[in-house]
Amino acid sequence: GEFTTEVDVLVIGAGPGGYVAAIRAAQLGKNVVVVEKADVGGVCLNVGCIPSKAMIHAAHTYEHAQHTESMGITMENVKVDFAKVQEWKSGIVKQLTGGVSSLFKGHKIQVIPGEALFVSENEVRVFHGYDVNRYRFEHCIIATGSRPIELPAFPFGKRVLSSTEALSLTELPKSLVVIGGGYIGIELGTVFAKFGTQVTILEGSDQILPGFEPDMPRLVERKLKKLGVTIHTKALAQGMEETENGVVVTAEVKGEQKQIEAEYVLVTVGRRPNTDELGVRDIGMNLTDRGLIVVDKQGRTNIPNVYAIGDIVAGPALAHKASYEGKVAAEAIAGHPAEVDYKAIPAVVFCDPEIASVGINEKEAKEKGIDYIVGRFPFAANGRALSVNAGEGYVKLIGEKGTNLVLGAQIVGPEASNIIAEIGLAIEMGATLEDIELTIHAHPTLGEVTMEAAELALGHPIHVM
Numbered sequence: 001g002e003f004t005t006e007v008d009v010l011v012i013g014a015g016p017g018g019y020v021a022a023i024r025a026a027q028l029g030k031n032v033v034v035v036e037k038a039d040v041g042g043v044c045l046n047v048g049c050i051p052s053k054a055m056i057h058a059a060h061t062y063e064h065a066q067h068t069e070s071m072g073i074t075m076e077n078v079k080v081d082f083a084k085v086q087e088w089k090s091g092i093v094k095q096l097t098g099g100v101s102s103l104f105k106g107h108k109i110q111v112i113p114g115e116a117l118f119v120s121e122n123e124v125r126v127f128h129g130y131d132v133n134r135y136r137f138e139h140c141i142i143a144t145g146s147r148p149i150e151l152p153a154f155p156f157g158k159r160v161l162s163s164t165e166a167l168s169l170t171e172l173p174k175s176l177v178v179i180g181g182g183y184i185g186i187e188l189g190t191v192f193a194k195f196g197t198q199v200t201i202l203e204g205s206d207q208i209l210p211g212f213e214p215d216m217p218r219l220v221e222r223k224l225k226k227l228g229v230t231i232h233t234k235a236l237a238q239g240m241e242e243t244e245n246g247v248v249v250t251a252e253v254k255g256e257q258k259q260i261e262a263e264y265v266l267v268t269v270g271r272r273p274n275t276d277e278l279g280v281r282d283i284g285m286n287l288t289d290r291g292l293i294v295v296d297k298q299g300r301t302n303i304p305n306v307y308a309i310g311d312i313v314a315g316p317a318l319a320h321k322a323s324y325e326g327k328v329a330a331e332a333i334a335g336h337p338a339e340v341d342y343k344a345i346p347a348v349v350f351c352d353p354e355i356a357s358v359g360i361n362e363k364e365a366k367e368k369g370i371d372y373i374v375g376r377f378p379f380a381a382n383g384r385a386l387s388v389n390a391g392e393g394y395v396k397l398i399g400e401k402g403t404n405l406v407l408g409a410q411i412v413g414p415e416a417s418n419i420i421a422e423i424g425l426a427i428e429m430g431a432t433l434e435d436i437e438l439t440i441h442a443h444p445t446l447g448e449v450t451m452e453a454a455e456l457a458l459g460h461p462i463h464v465m
């Protein structure tokens, strides 16, 4: 029969939103239960951020090994054993998800396998095989994440992959059509291109990585072309036909019909929030047309004891956003005056070169009527970048004219993903361009580019004219 357990805080979903929220709630003295229907770690650890970054690193390593002649090093017989690459990647995932499980144990957080369904404002039923049990909670945090959107003309199957299947292919495809040039499509497209797959990218808008200012993706596009990738922008994938060894994709590219043959199609056109099978509408929860849960600045839904975080609420679908919201929700439940502030949320694409952005860009500054100053410093003038053979790209720093408050940064180049953290901190702290300029940055490091860009914005650069 069904039994009922009483808990302080019930967390649904053990991704970067849910597991972080659970740990923080436990730290604040709550008795916490986490319900997870698949794997601890969610999309991010199992089939998202972590495995993709491992594959990216493996692909970079392979590519770099083939291009060291300019440094006077010649490598021969560089080979890929793709099954081994996968094994290495799975080992990393296992280590990290195991780490989350130990953290749960250490905080006395119980993980219940199964799928949660709301029956009321303070109760869920959890289905696990033939087992059904009830959990009554004082507070609940929903962190059920998202899943890939399927295109009607390209149903997922043997030849049509989502990012999940693409990340676990055991053999390198000879050719691949990627539908959708957003960050997931570009990251995975880069991986396969570097491993030698013939990649074609179809993107609907007029640039890949829409959302980033056009100068940034331009450098990425140049590199992809060098890797032999064909990029079609203003392209509409219309349909496909399966053949013996693959597919023929039909697409309209800038008004012209094209047929592209490939072994597989990878569809990365966005993700859908997992809110449709939760029973939340039945208990009167407010959702948007897109199925996102409506929340206030503490993550609270219109049902006051139920919170929602991560990919199921508005904003960029990113792991660090989910974790941040998880901490805020747990603190709010514990009665703290926590509130989200998205002013300094970074966005990173782990393409080649890397792209990172935080705060506002020039276009947004203009739209907001902000009087701004800007410094754009090239990695080609940074000694470390040249000495690690990565002198492409730039950092652009934006400050408010007059106050010199740091407003944002856009970086394209080596370690952009790490360098952006400094500017996030600057915005969070209300730092000025002078603060960055007067911070002593170790030499020679890639990190010096922010200092140089600040000097540039202030009108007295040392290393450029």
Ligand code: FAD
Binding pocket: 012, 013, 014, 015, 016, 017, 018, 035, 036, 037, 038, 039, 040, 041, 042, 043, 044, 045, 047, 048, 049, 050, 052, 114, 115, 116, 117, 143, 144, 145, 146, 163, 164, 184, 274, 277, 278, 309, 310, 311, 312, 317, 318, 319, 320, 321, 322, 350
């Ligand atoms: P999820 O991680 O999706 O976790 C939700 C969990 O809830 C899942 O484990 C699911 O099984 C469980 N669940 C769902 N419904 C129920 C239910 N009814 N009952 C019980 N459990 C349920 N983000 C970055 O910031 N950086 C990156 O580099 C990055 N790379 C990515 C690469 C790829 C290929 C993909 C697909 C995504 C990537 N992301 C990245 C996005 C990131 O993975 C998500 O933003 C993040 O995982 C969202 O966290 P979450 O906690 O909201 O949900």
